[in-house]
Amino acid sequence: MSLVDQIAQRAREIRTDGYSMSIGEVLSLYRDGDIDIHPEFQRIFRWDDDQKSRLIESVLLGIPIPPIFVSQRADGVWDVIDGVQRLSTILQFAGEYKNESDMPQPELVLRGGEYLTELDGYVYSKPSEPGTTAFNEALRRDFKRAKLDFRIITKESDPNAKYDLFQRLNSGSVLSPQEARNCLMVMIDRSFYQRVVELSQNANFQASVLLSDRQEEQAYREELVLRFFCQVDLTGGPTELKKEYGEYLTGWMRNAADPESTYSLDTATFNETFELLNRALGEDTFRRHENGRHLGPFSISSYEFVTSGVASNLDRWRTRPSTDLKSRVESIWSADVFRSNSGTGVSPRRRVPRLMSESRKYFGE
Template identity: 45%
Template structure:
């Protein structure tokens, strides 16, 4: 297949149409339940009150805003692909935005902006503590036009996921994992919620001990997916990892789509693996061991995380069969040996990509952590 044929095939798989709608019309669509902005997404999109106020200012001043992309589901409901923060800001200000529990969120209060300082302290409608917008100014907002780009339901099944990913990476403020979480919510909300329960496991949190900033970017959630994706990968799959971001995207969405994926068994395996590591190593589990000083140094090492967790999980039954004190001593010993192992050290340094690291460090971890 040549380039022309590839382009023609892919262009036929994505069917779109577009037309402008007023903010007032979008409010009605949302109130009627015909627009799904996925309340779970709101935790990943972090506009400040000042940013929200500037957006409302733009509507009042008639400044054009970027297009909103939606996907039309089989039931006719529109899934928001891009534009959630803009729409959420409007819905929250008007007082109709729902949270994850289906409850109405309190209406937001505007801040002063550069061009409209008199917005300070205003709400959509007045209450005992705040002044409200006049009916004239409410009409300005309700009549503001939004360009809606619709990916029709006849499009390829993956069209909305591909579009969401392309629109929300690169210049976006979202981390790779936050984008991935959004994709998983669109794919299978129950699977996403299951991942969050694994992420919250105390033994897991104790051992990874990542920074607050990394948690804010959902790096601990990425580590859960990294563990699940690597532990059952074949040698051939490990050799074909390529870009780690793409690998984790493929694997996690594959799990979310697989109706036979045994979450109960995976939960049990996950909890047992990290409980053993927590009991033996706690927050030192994935930090570099310096034999000269006899201490761990530095921060979290993803290379150690991969090799140790997959190594222990591969031989989980054997580790569980051991006496607890002997097991803890041996896990400490093996984790220290990892840092003096030439195969691991040569393939886990800075500058080595996952595609070069994974096919060597994972098999080595399985060897080193065989009881």
């Protein structure tokens, strides 16, 4: 197929439309449930009140705002792909925003802007706090009449178009790779995302996986949950992955989360694996063992090797003393099969399949 033919084919698969809409119209769509801004994203996209105030200032001054991308679902509802924080800020300022429990959230109290310094302390309507001032009727009308540009992926498009577009728009953004995956999970199947979050809060998992504050903030714990299931599901032996591991994990997650997929998260295996590991080693489970001591921070290579090996051999380890499992986990640090495949010079696309293949044998001996 030539490049020209390929472009023509792909262009037919992604159909878009675009037009401007007033904020008043957007508020009506939101009240009627015709636009889904995924309130779960609020835990992922973090804007402070200064950033929110700058957006409202831009709206009032007519400063162009980047277009908001939405995808039209089969039921006609618009899924917001890019622009969640912009829309939620506008809704919060107007006193319309509801969280993921469908509870109304407090109105946004504006901070002084770069150009509109007098915005400080203003709210949209009724003052809710001492020292705040409400917009008058004319300002509220001007605000509701302000236009927002929308780009719509129509329902006739390829079903995967909105996920591909989300990944492209958020590539290299302030989101961590897992925060972007979390957004994709919410769009694909909210219940799948909720199960992953619940597992990330498992007490044994939390106790045996010690992460830095930065890793916690960037949703790395949810990534480790996905890695666990992706690794257990990995077949093909030690052959190098055809793409970088991050891309591989995202692709696996998209397939697993698809409501039409037959895949189901094996929570029983996850829970038992971390119960055994926490009982045996606690917070030292994934820390380097050397000269009888546990050293350093959390090790992703040991996580991959140990969790895959134990999960694949639960029948063996559930009937043995915790001291046996402790000795086996600590022994990996001197084992050639682990050391040769987990050094800094081994890329994840080579490391992961090799460790998975060897770990199942190592913990099955």
